[in-house]
Amino acid sequence: MKIRLVKNGVFTPIEDITQTLLPPEDGFYWIDADNEDLLGLQPLFGIHDLAVEDCLSEDEQRPKLEVYESHYFIVVNSIRFDDEEIFLRSLNMFLGRHYIITVTKQKISELRAIKPILWKEEVNAADRMLYHLVDLVVDNYFLVGDRIEARIEQLEEDILMNTKKSHLTEIIGLRSEILWLKKGLGPQRDVIGALNKKELRLFDIQLQKYFGDIHENAVKISETFETYRDLMGNLREAYQSSVANRANEIMRVFTALTTIFMPLTFLTGVYGMNFDYIPGMHDRYGSIVLLFIMAFLGFGMFYLFRKKDWL
Known part of the structure; x- marks a missing residue:
């Protein structure tokens, strides 16, 4: 005190x-x-x-x-x-x-x-x-x-x-x-x-x-x-x-990636089937052509999504 x-x-x-x-x-x-x-x-x-x-x-x-x-x-x-x-x-x-x-x-x-x-x-x-x-x-x-x-x-x-x-x-x-x-x-x-x-x-x-x-x-x-x-x-x-908004952004990215890989998955699925004859299957450069097509589709769709501001 x-x-x-x-x-x-x-x-x-x-x-x-x-x-x-x-x-x-x-x-x-x-x-x-x-x-x-x-x-x-x-x-x-x-x-x-x-x-x-x-x-x-x-x-x-x-x-x-x-x-x-x-x-x-x-x-x-x-x-x-x-x-x-x-x-x-x-x-x-x-x-x-x-x-x-x-x-x-x-x-x-x-x-x-x-x-x-x-x-x-x-x-x-x-x-x-x-x-x-x-x-x-x-x-x-x-x-x-x-x-x-x-x-x-x-x-x-x-x-x-x-x-x-x-x-x-x-x-x-x-x-x-x-x-x-x-x-x-x-x-x-x-x-x-x-x-x-x-x-x-x-x-x-x-x-x-x-x-x-x-x-x-x-x-x-x-x-x-x-x-x-x-x-x-x-x-x-x-x-x-x-x-x-952040969740929507993440879902948009995932949706875009899924969409990009859909045609690529389709192509790999077709050429993975057990048929005797598939176009380009026995061609020497068939795999290279297929990879080129897949790359073209992937980058083309990616470019399209960026151009439309979806990514």
């Missing part, structure tokens, strides 16, 4: 947790904790049992906003896209009048990225830090969206150039990830909308209006991932169409 006094964006480490129980003369306290630390923080800050239970639960948490008497409990989902797989990680935040407590199960990049922003913006209030955190979380969705879009375009190009069975696996996997992610975007959008419109006494009224801009971005993200879902459906149809 790390405890910091944040004053105009400047961090001062705090060793004694009891110091955070009273408001500082200037600034606010940021307590960055994990689940085990939360059990010790609960009695000190009067954190509600249901909020603690949600943080400690192994189940995936939906974005939410819960208003308690002395603090707010806010959950948003941070996003990562590693090795073609999407990860959502819950960022749990407890906002009080003079403090903010962040609780995470895994490392979240936004908590590292927030530090230079606090310094640059000279942040001096806990609600402003929460605003910047939520803004970072939402902005990361745009970055992940750009990577997903690039992956979709690459898949489309690969399918058109050289269709492989592995492409279908990638399409199904990525589409499932997008659908799963889409289900969580609605609740997160609603939470940010509530931060913008709901009466929240722990938020500065002027600052609360800025959540409207974040909410617009959240709506755009939801619409963007809806588009990605449709694109994945189109990509699957393109894959199936490409496979069908």
